[in-house]
Amino acid sequence: MPQVRKIDDAALLDRLALTFKDVGYEGASLAVIAEATGLKKSSLYHRFPNGKEEMAQEVLAQVGRVLDAEIFPVLAGDTPVADKLARFVTAMDAMYDHGRQSCLLNMLSPPRGVQNGCGDAIASTFHRLQAALASVARQHGVGDEQAELLAEQMLVELHGALVVARGMDAPAVFSRAIARLPRIVLDAV
Amino acid sequence: MPQVRKIDDAALLDRLALTFKDVGYEGASLAVIAEATGLKKSSLYHRFPNGKEEMAQEVLAQVGRVLDAEIFPVLAGDTPVADKLARFVTAMDAMYDHGRQSCLLNMLSPPRGVQNGCGDAIASTFHRLQAALASVARQHGVGDEQAELLAEQMLVELHGALVVARGMDAPAVFSRAIARLPRIVLDAV
DNA sequence: GTCTATAATATGATAGAC
């Protein structure tokens, strides 16, 4: 039974992501992470030699890969705007488990004044999402500057809904908010 | 020099609030808090016998008092709707330092599955804000149900803007979002 | 690759002097 992975990389990253979403970066002690993954602390260091910070960065990298594989291709395709937005909403609904999970970009945000790899990855992810959504707005006939603003507004509503849904313990807040997202673009001039 | 408060309750709560906004509940260790307030750990326990949890709850209680004193009277007055909303936006802009501070309701949100006094205070604050904003929407002629939804949307945009502004290190995101808030109500049927 | 054992440090909390 030695030399055998108890949990493969994909499942491990999944458990880590869920843990970070639940308790945040500081709240996710190695003891909590070990409990959540079924691996002992020393095994976690074997998989992530740089400890918790590396775990967080790998989780964020995985988010980037999921976006590259499932979200950006949809938004960049040549399907109708309404279709792209509907698929985006469905994907976000699944990604955040219908509002029952928090956003990693929020829960892994480093303290103010601290500059680390997580902060860069988070900012980069926000920017890439904004660019992808702005391209959809431009496809709908919106000007460049306004497209960036509409994309920004969509990110604001999406992430605000997760915060309010968590704070009020009301996942329906998220459902209502993502249902409004398409109109932000479709109702634009 | 004994028996003299080095920092009065108001200033102490201010420093605590700023610290929690910067690093979150888990990130605010007693060492960090001691550094931020100028009080030693044992002095903090003298002021807050129940430790960090009591500090967080007192900070949230102070938020409630500020809302009672400065926000709810404005929203409940008999001034025009547009005036109320403009003053609300100005107050939020100041409260979050033009998008440079995070929201306590987000940064103090307890881990999922954990039920403590902070969670209750946060949910209560969200509900009171929603009710106050919904009353403004009703004053504008919006029906009861729709008024609640519009108020919810305002909370979503407000808090999402703080998350995105922090994540992108772009306070302007917050400025743009709060500038949109009045239209949510004013453009409603 | 995972485990037990261990070490250095950080953290939450208390006791008692002034």
Add this chain to the structure above:
DNA sequence: GTCTATCATATTATAGAC
């Protein structure tokens, strides 16, 4: 009311067996 000193525990991290 604040401080220094202290303590039990938790946390991050490493060493070495299997």
